[in-house]
Amino acid sequence: SAVISQKPSRDICQRGTSLTIQCQVDSQVTMMFWYRQQPGQSLTLIATANQGSEATYESGFVIDKFPISRPNLTFSTLTVSNMSPEDSSIYLCSAATGVAETQYFGPGTRLLVL
Amino acid sequence: RKEVEQDPGPFNVPEGATVAFNCTYSNSASQSFFWYRQDCRKEPKLLMSVYSSGNEDGRFTAQLNRASQYISLLIRDSKLSDSATYLCVVSGTYKYIFGTGTRLKVLA
Numbered sequence: 001s002a003v004i005s006q007k008p009s010r011d012i013c014q015r016g017t018s019l020t021i022q023c024q025v026d027s028q029v030t031m032m033f034w035y036r037q038q039p040g041q042s043l044t045l046i047a048t049a050n051q052g053s054e055a056t057y058e059s060g061f062v063i064d065k066f067p068i069s070r071p072n073l074t075f076s077t078l079t080v081s082n083m084s085p086e087d088s089s090i091y092l093c094s095a096a097t098g099v100a101e102t103q104y105f106g107p108g109t110r111l112l113v114l
Numbered sequence: 115r116k117e118v119e120q121d122p123g124p125f126n127v128p129e130g131a132t133v134a135f136n137c138t139y140s141n142s143a144s145q146s147f148f149w150y151r152q153d154c155r156k157e158p159k160l161l162m163s164v165y166s167s168g169n170e171d172g173r174f175t176a177q178l179n180r181a182s183q184y185i186s187l188l189i190r191d192s193k194l195s196d197s198a199t200y201l202c203v204v205s206g207t208y209k210y211i212f213g214t215g216t217r218l219k220v221l222a
Binding site: 033042045048056092096099102105108 | 145146148156157158159160163201203205206207208209210212213214215
């Protein structure tokens with residue numbers, strides 16, 4: 001299994017600002033993902049973070065709004081840019097050791113945009 | 115049709131009851147299947163992987179039916195601590211698809 005930490009755990013931000021969320025895995029993993037979870041809803045995949053190349057974004061999510069970095073096999077960041085209240089959500093990082101392998105989640109970052 | 119569908123519930127059951135959840139998936143090429151548990155305001159945690167032969171872990175039994183494209187989770191002798199949302203997850207190539215989750219509340 002993989003142990004994943006995220007920071008910050010929560011933040012309250014003003015609209016128009018940006019927040020960068022960090023995700024650290026305790027071991028090298030092949031795959032890292034970023035999800036968003038609105039209150040009372042299931043997880044929505046934002047993008048797959050690819051090591052050494054651009055992230056793969058899902059429909060409805062774009063790089064300008066959610067730039068992602070993955071400089072190595074244990075670390076990734078997600079930036080929520082030019083925030084609006086609609087971006088208020090929980091952002092979750094996850095990792096898997098391989099395709100179709102078990103996915104492990106970080107504790108999430110609770111974001112409130114005023 | 116959603117790629118992964120679950121009955122959102124809630125399922126309210128008394129302690130000690132047996133409860134079963136189903137989850138259907140649309141992509142016949144899906145490779146791996148999982149049940150996750152998510153408590154309120156917490157991240158999802160793996161409950162069990164689901165294998166073609168079925169698997170059991172204590173009070174929990176998971177089954178996969180590839181022909182009908184569904185997976186199931188059976189919880190026997192429900193405990194109050196089983197109250198949570200149960201997420202069905204289906205993995206294809208390079209992507210995991212989550213169901214909306216089924217809420218379970220075990221009542222004293």
